[in-house]
Amino acid sequence: MTRWSAYLIDLDGTMYHGSRMMPGADDLINAMKYNHIPYLFVTNNSSRTPSDVAEHLRQMGIPAEAEDVCTSAVAAAEYIASMQPGAKVAPIGEYGLIEALKQAGLTIETENPEYVVQGIDRSFSYDKLAQAAKWIANGARYILTNPDLQLPGQEGIMPGAGTxxxxxxxxxxVEPVIVGKPSGILMKHAMERLGVQPDETAVIGDNMLTDISAGAHAGCGTILTLTGVTNRTNLPGLIEKTGVTPDTICENITDVQSLIVNSLESAT
Incomplete structure (x- = not known):
């Protein structure tokens, strides 16, 4: 195996389930810190700020700071700012998205926006739908933070940003420009933050349709963990559906840690 030197790590289903840390997740991050391995937590969740995500991780015992977190909202905001600094944007989303747009120096504008930026919005309504369609009809570009159709909630599966x-x-x-996984835009943003290239980076995640596909689309290595939505039973069908085969498959996070540490030792 070619040794990867940096890692982009999925969160829900990989590092934790809801508020329950996956066994070994804390040890993996501590080992990466000890060995000075660059990494980022990369999430499609657009509702939380990086600080919120880091706090959620720390509450479970996983070391994390805001600078360790890359969200689809932040990537979407930076994507727009890179093309048009200070652009007028109309958000359809929650606190994490609105803060990301402001932090990127974009202008919140609901009269005549140049971009409509949409994420998860649990107060979405018919009026918001009509307004979004009007903005887009008037020439606003449509940016989608992530295409997840469903997301886990306290009461079971809930509609996601993709719905x-x-x-x-x-x-x-009008079809949107998708920033989050499985698009490679989020991966590219994360790698730019770390200052690494695709051939030296691996994506760690549990979802073939998002994490592993995003890594493959971005030219990264891929490490599938059988800790979430992908398992041995549905894996063959998901490989056929995505056209992507993971570079490595690990049963759990402890196996991921062993893989990374062993690759370090074999390189020295």
């Missing part, structure tokens, strides 16, 4: 997007696409007849 809201499906309504906006139907109302506007």
């Amino acid at each position: 809201i997007s499906a309504a906006i696409v139907a109302a506007s007849s």
